[in-house]
Amino acid sequence: MNLPASLPPRARRRRGPRRKPVFAIAVTVVFFVLLYLPIAMVVLFSFNAQKSLTIFKGFSLRWYEAFFHDNVLLGSLGMSLEVSLVAMIGSVVLGVALALGLVRHKGRLGGYAGLIMMVPLITPEIVTGVASLLLFKGLGVTLDSGTVMIAEITFSISYVTVILRSRVAALNPEVEEAAMDLGATRWQALRLVTLPALLPAILASAVLIFALVFDDFVLAYFTTGVDPQPLAVRIYSAIRFGVEPTINAVGTLMLAGSITLIGLALAIPRLFGRRGGLDLISGE
Template identity: 70%
Template sequence: MLFFLFLYAPIAAVVVFSFNTRKSLAVFDGWSLRWYRAFLDDSDLVHSLGTSLEVAAVAMVGSVLVGTALAFGLVRVRSRLGSAAGIVMLVPLVTPEIVTGASSLMLFKGVGLEPGLTTLILAETTFSISYVTVILRSRVAELNPEVEEAAMDLGATRVQALRLVTLPLLWPAVLSSAILIFTIVFDDFVLAYFTTGVSPQPLSVRIYSAIRFGVQPSINAVGTLLLLGSIVLIVLALFLPRLLGRRGSGLDLLGS
């Protein structure tokens, strides 16, 4: 009980005081949407929110495409090189993010790229590939290659077998990894702080810059909206793959 109290009491306080009528973080004086309107009227925060959504969406698509291909390669290639590559893919997951951020900044400086939206997207996409690969690698390993062989025996090309047989079986895992990457990138601060420029700034960096001069109640409103968005993504990650898996099983039974 003490653990949950210390974990969730500050989050609950942020949610409650985001509806506070008074400009106070200590005294609650009634319910109001004042600070949500203040957030929507703050062009800098709204622009940063749009930047975070854009970066998260691009990083999600890029990392899922590359990570899925890598997962297939690591499972299907039977060689020592494939085993070594599988170990290398785990390195970004255990490397401190501050090391990743500093090294990314030095790399971009070395090739002449100034910190900005491009460097931020490149860094977040590259950082997220390992997560997708690790998630999908176990799922690809569970697939039965004989299913693809049967499809090709029935006249399908290798590409058609991949598109019509293999990818539908992988779709729940792909969807879960995509939602996970979107959440990680959208909330990321350390890597974004090192690789972003003065403008545009993602929402996490903008909030950090704002709270250095004192926490404003509008920041509580932003935090509450982020919390709500994270809960929605978690629910989607839990239930959509199961729903798609049940539909896929029903279609297989109908086809058989």
């Protein structure tokens, strides 16, 4: 290493072992406070005894009670759960198959599939929403939970495929060959060996998709019918057209739900005692 001769050797370099970047740490602390404060406010005011959204007047569960007696909101909750479940199953089945095909299939179909699979990832949701709405209207389909499910599956397949594709590519192809060597057909090798090896990643992406779809608002907003509406759409209307503290309670429940699911998605690989589930950092 060439050091400029003007620098006294060592003396300057070792002013501290590695000085703490005070500015960066200060920004990080403020960042964390601002990141969690809004969430904390929602949680706090969901337990407010009064209707005020800015002043806390004592602890109460009245808004949770109100939610569990509100049939419209409960209907929405049921619809959201139903849509999330169907979208999760549909997109995982299609997405896993697509990931396997994309990695192994070397041909024009694979090239085309790989390309169109990337487009949804760079398309803002509002565009996907508008496009889905136009398609359903054009086909003369009545908007209801079915159309939401289709739109959510379309939106989710890419995520499943992206997560699974790197996992499939990392598989040792000899393992599948070993199964065939031992008498399995290609399908059996896939079912008995490849899918079990992918299971942690499949489960993690399934949980992730469930959480994303349950929380998704834009696509649901464009593709849902009038009644019932998914919970996220109800929350949107409620926030826009007059806030009831019930929303804080619903929001808190949703926060708890999605944070649990994400924690689960991150923990699944560990439950299987190995890496290979969800890598949020490297998966873009």
